[in-house]
Amino acid sequence: MRLKRFRNFIKNKLYKVNNSVNRYKLSFNKxxxxxxxxxxxxxxxxxxxxxxxxxxxTFAGQKITPLNYLDVVFTTSSAFSDxxxxxxxxxxQWNIFGQALIATLIFSGGIGVFALKIFIINWIFRKTKITLTDMNLMQSERGGSGFRNPTQVVITSVKFLIAVTIIFGFSLSFYFYFTDVKMTPGIKDYLGSNYIxxxxxxxxxxxxxFFHTISALxxxxxxxxxxxxxxxxxxxxELQICMIILLxxxxxxxxxxxxxxxxxxxxxxxxxxxHRFSLFSKVTFVIYFLVFAIGTLLTFLLETTSKDPHTYWNKIYVPDELMAEYNQYLSDSSLVPSSQLQYYLNNGQMYGSVFQKSFGIVFIxxxxxxxxFTSVVISDFSFPTVLLIGLEMIIGASPxxxxxGIRTTTFALFIMAIISMFRSRKDIxxxxxxxxxENTEMxxxxxxxxxxxxxxxxxxLSTSHSLYGGKLNNINLTGIFFNVASAFGTSGLSAGGISKLNVASKIMLIIIMFVGQFGISSTLLVWKRKKNKESQFKYLEEELAIG
Structure with a gap:
């Protein structure tokens, strides 16, 4: 009897707490x-x-410097925003426990905390009632709203993603156990001992x-x-194809x-x-692969036509201490290279055969x-290619x-709006x-x-440059733009220098990462008034010269 009363007491308390939390949620903008x-x-x-x-x-006999709290917050934010x-x-830097926590952040941040909550409540605990507040939070979290059967969409997708994680996790585990690293002599010299x-x-x-399956998916x-x-x-x-499928x-x-x-x-x-696919699915499929195809073609053209011997398609890896001698050798091939330089020249091109370089472009x-993920050094690409990849990161993935990023559907509507304007059409x-x-305006x-x-x-981020007393001294404005675009597209590709950013720059990147994950349209709702007070009168309308 006492046990029953205790259970009822706990149940009532939890019910009251849940109601209080729900009332608290309703009082806030979602x-x-x-x-x-x-x-x-x-x-x-x-x-x-x-x-x-x-x-x-320590790691491999070397002392590891612990990260300060801001750097830890940056890493946590980067993981949770994927x-x-x-x-x-x-x-x-991280031991097994630290890497497990990062993987947990990636998984929960990628699928969505409120999407996971709906999945757990509805599918695992078999409760059919989902509050409207939780549904709205889930849609805001995923950067999209208005799709049909949201509960079924979430449950089906999360079940599928968990199944994919398990299948690919075990498959890649066996792959990594039986397969050694595969790289060219130039890449091996470049990495040295900095890999496992x-x-x-x-x-x-x-x-x-499992870590790389979770990260790629x-x-x-x-x-x-x-x-x-x-x-x-x-x-x-074969590994990169698996990762492309997960991506x-x-x-x-x-x-x-x-x-x-x-x-x-x-x-x-x-x-x-x-079966009639939704407009969302059609637009997403077409734009996702169209952007990839155009980006790949342009990258291939830009890199294969580059005359710079230090860019991706032409590069031979030479360490910094021999770079001066190598540049002299390039300007005058009659010079006899030293034995050290000859060793690197004998390795051939850093990125291997034509097929390897072509597939490297496809993967990036x-x-x-x-x-x-990247299998190449970003700074080895030519200047136009770096800008192109930056634009691809800004476009990003699907809602x-x-x-x-801005999302593929946004990019599609933007392009169609421009086409309609040139065709003198009002409708898209x-x-x-x-x-x-409303869609077009947004x-x-x-x-x-x-x-x-x-x-x-x-x-x-430019304030971190050495010109302003910062520690960045080997990265130009293009590289800084690239890092910002990477944060906005939640890509993670880097032109370097992230560890040398000042406090303001790191905080700015954290903000950009989450805005990129939520989406601009969802972030705008933070500043939206619940009730808009309409003016009782309107001013005269007048044209203003623009452009």
Whole structure:
């Protein structure tokens, strides 16, 4: 009897607490509440990661400097926003516990905290009632709203993503156990000892398999392989294809996954006619792969036509101390190189054969959208290619996906709006559907605000340059723009110098990372009034000369 009364007492208390929390949520703007929830999660995880139990004191006989709290907050934010920008290399800075926490942040941040909550409540605990508040929070969190059957979309997608994580996690674990690193002699000399090979170690292989599966599926870009992403596996085409598959699954969006499920069911059940894909799925598919195809083609043309011997397609790896002699040799081939320089010349081109270099371009154009894995050194690309990749990162992935950026649908509407303007058409149509004026207006607002945010971010990061007393001295304005674009697209690719940024620059990147993840349109809701007071009168309308 006492036990029963105690249970009822606890149940009533929990019920009251839950009601209080729900009333508290209703009193807040949903996006503000979302930011507060994320703030609490980052605070808790950053405090744990800041503790000595998560960071290595030594690694491979070398002393590891512990990160200060701001750098830990930066890393935590980067993991939770699925970006991948880091202050220190993840493979040697964090121990197993620290890497597990980062993987947890990546998984929960990619799928979505409130999406996971809905999945747990509805599917695991079999409760069919989902509050409207939680549904709105989930849609704001994923940077998309208005898709059909949101509960079913979330449950189907999360189940599928968990299944993919398990299947690819085990598959890659066996791959890493039986397969050694694959790289050219030039890349091997470039990396030195700054990488780990898990071959022959089940402990490392399972850690590699699941960590990189989670990171790739959630378009995070974190790795525990080396000081330069997945470069030790530059020649492992099979591994990179697996990662591309994971990147696409994570980047196309929940509604598309659900739409594909409906199409498969339609086929299996033998229903009449074809399954009609939603406008969202059609636009997402076309733009996602169109941007990839155009980006790959342009990158290939830019790199193969480059005459600079130090760019990606032509590069031979030579260490900095021999660079002066190498440049003299390039200007006058009659000079006899020293034995040291001859060794590197004999290694051949750093990025190997034509096929290897071509596939490297394919991989970077898939990865740049929002993933952040790279098998090459970004600074080895020519100047136009770096700008091109930066633009791809800004476009990003699809709404309601694990990626960031302005989103593929926004880019599609922007291009169609420009085409309609040149054709003197007032309406925008896509796949025989007319787009609402509100959608079009929001598209231009997103583009404008994204541009302003990136300009402000580039300006603030420029204060870290040595010209202004900062520590950045080997990165130009293009590299700074590239890092800002990477943060906004939650990509994680870096032109270098992240660890040398000043406090203001790091805080700015943290803000940009979360704006990129939530989406500009969702972030705008923070400043939206609940009730708009309409004016009782209107002013005279007049044209103003522009442009």
């Amino acid at each position: 996006t503000i509440y979302l930011f507060l929830a994320y703030f609490v999660i980052i605070l808790i995880f950053s405090l744990i990661l800041y503790s000595p139990i998560t960071q290595n004191e 970006t991948g920008l880091v202050i220190a290399d993840s493979y040697n 090979s898990p071959k022959g170690s089940w402990s490392l292989a399972f850690r590699f398999g 959630n378009n995070a870009g974190f790795d525990i392989m080396s000081s330069n992403s997945i470069m030790p596996y530059y020649g492992a085409v 696409i699954i994570g980047g196309i969006g929940y509604p598309v996954i659900f739409d594909i499920k409906l199409a498969i069911e339609h086929k299996i059940k033998g229903k009449k006619g074809r 154009n898939f990865s740049s959208r929002s993933a952040g 309601a996906s694990t990626g960031g 149509t896509l796949f025989k559907r007319q787009i609402s004026k 598209t231009f607002k997103v583009i404008a605000l994204s541009t302003i945010l990136i300009i402000i971010g580039t300006f603030i």
